[in-house]
Amino acid sequence: MIMSEPATIPDANAPAGMLEGDLVRRARRGELQAYDELVKRYQERIYATIYHMTSNHEDANDLAQESFIKAYSALKSFKGGSSFYTWLYRIAVNKTINFLKQRKNKYHISLNDLDFNAEHDPDLVALISDKTPQRDAGLSELQKKLNEALLKLSEPHRMVVVLHDVQGVSHEEIAEIVGCNIGTVRSRLFYARQQLQGYLAEYIKS
Amino acid sequence: MNESNNNFEELKRLLKLKQHEVPSPGYFNRFSGEVIARVRAGEAGDAQGLIDELRQSSWLAGLLRVFQAKPGVIGGVATSLCLMLLIGVVLADRPDSVPRDLFASSTPAPESASPLVAAVPMVNTSGIAVSTNPVVSLQPVATLFGQQQNPLFQSASFAAPGQ
Numbered sequence: 001m002i003m004s005e006p007a008t009i010p011d012a013n014a015p016a017g018m019l020e021g022d023l024v025r026r027a028r029r030g031e032l033q034a035y036d037e038l039v040k041r042y043q044e045r046i047y048a049t050i051y052h053m054t055s056n057h058e059d060a061n062d063l064a065q066e067s068f069i070k071a072y073s074a075l076k077s078f079k080g081g082s083s084f085y086t087w088l089y090r091i092a093v094n095k096t097i098n099f100l101k102q103r104k105n106k107y108h109i110s111l112n113d114l115d116f117n118a119e120h121d122p123d124l125v126a127l128i129s130d131k132t133p134q135r136d137a138g139l140s141e142l143q144k145k146l147n148e149a150l151l152k153l154s155e156p157h158r159m160v161v162v163l164h165d166v167q168g169v170s171h172e173e174i175a176e177i178v179g180c181n182i183g184t185v186r187s188r189l190f191y192a193r194q195q196l197q198g199y200l201a202e203y204i205k206s
Numbered sequence: 207m208n209e210s211n212n213n214f215e216e217l218k219r220l221l222k223l224k225q226h227e228v229p230s231p232g233y234f235n236r237f238s239g240e241v242i243a244r245v246r247a248g249e250a251g252d253a254q255g256l257i258d259e260l261r262q263s264s265w266l267a268g269l270l271r272v273f274q275a276k277p278g279v280i281g282g283v284a285t286s287l288c289l290m291l292l293i294g295v296v297l298a299d300r301p302d303s304v305p306r307d308l309f310a311s312s313t314p315a316p317e318s319a320s321p322l323v324a325a326v327p328m329v330n331t332s333g334i335a336v337s338t339n340p341v342v343s344l345q346p347v348a349t350l351f352g353q354q355q356n357p358l359f360q361s362a363s364f365a366a367p368g369q
Contacts, residue, residue, distance in 0.1 A: 032242055039238040047237070052224055061229075068241045069248065111227060118226035123219040143223055165217075166224045193214050196221075204216035 024084050028075045035075075039068050042085060045167065046092045052162040053096050053155070055147040056110045063099055067092040082176060089177045093159060100155050107151050114139055127203060142203065149199035157192035164189055 015023060015037035026034035046067060051060035071091050078087055118124055118139055127142065150158055159178060163169040164185075171189075175182045197204065273280050 032245065035245070036238050036242050039241050040234075043234055043237050043241075047229070047234075051227070051229075057229060064237075065241050065244060069244055072245050073248070112229050114223070114226045115228045118223065121222065121226070123222055124226075127220060139223065142220075143227065146220060146223055161221070162224075165221045193217055197214070197217055200217070200220060204220055 020084055021080075024075070024078070024080075027072070028078075035072055038084070042088055043068075046088065049089070049162060049167060050092060050096050051112065052150070052166055053100065053158060055151055056108055057112055058110055059099070063095055064092065067095050070095065086173060086176050090179070093177055097155050097159070109144070109147060109151075111143060111147060114143060145200065145203065149196055152199055153192055153195055157188050157195065160185055160188040161192045161196065165193075 015026075015034050018026075018034070018037065020038070020041075023034045023038050027038060043064065047060055047064040050063045050067070051057065054060055054063070067088070071088050074091070078084065124139060124142075150161070153161065156178070160174060163174050163177070164171070169177070171182050171185045174185045178185070
């Protein structure tokens, strides 16, 4: 007789099925299982933001872990005025900015590999084939040039580009995360794009 | 303006490449576990860490770390130091605060001269009071030539050398 496994029913009390507010409340009481779920929900976005700012996987790994640890220890001071996600982002951003200030211009690039989908992205394929003067330029070279150009920007300008153009965060959310008004976000974004346009002119000629 | 926007569109397409940069497979499966392990280690090590640090490093460095970790301790230590200093200054200004027995202790007084011993009569269980102190009368004693003399005092005469 073959015993079939029972069908998995979503459990509202399990951390994976909980709302963010419930998870935060439980984590504040010291339930690490709840905090583990919060980490899982936001780890990719937090890591990506830091990685795109530093262009270094090891630094991004350390800073992302430290950001989550700092957030856990500071959970009791989280008043709930903003979403946990925004609050967590603010911690990660501040930690990254402080790190970059200490590191100054001692950049050590350690880039992640491109995923399989990059080769099939029509926009990127077009960039390295039709519109690029250096037609034989591969995606890896383009990736390196792009990261070098980003590192030439100041930290506040790089942060706005990363959050908006790479991660798709809205102007309002960026203003809340970075701690400035929306007008400043827009002007920083415009200036940063202009700068990048100049650095990457050979790749984005129409 | 339109041309500029078009260029920004090109730039945005180029920036899409960043979204394809991903860490090695399985990285995020381990990530939360590592964070939780570090949180647990931090919680366990918070109490023990402070003691260990004090033991491992020099006492001064340890003290500084304690001050950094608990700023309230600085206030307590500073207050007690100020109190000690104040007490020291007050005691130094009082002339009677110098202990008189500093020199007396080196030459012990004869037992009979001790007023404490003289004042307390030794009690014998047999009912006879025993005292080693001489009985001295402070009343003037009549002498042979009618002069009154206090036996406690003797007149001294000095003769200058050469006389």
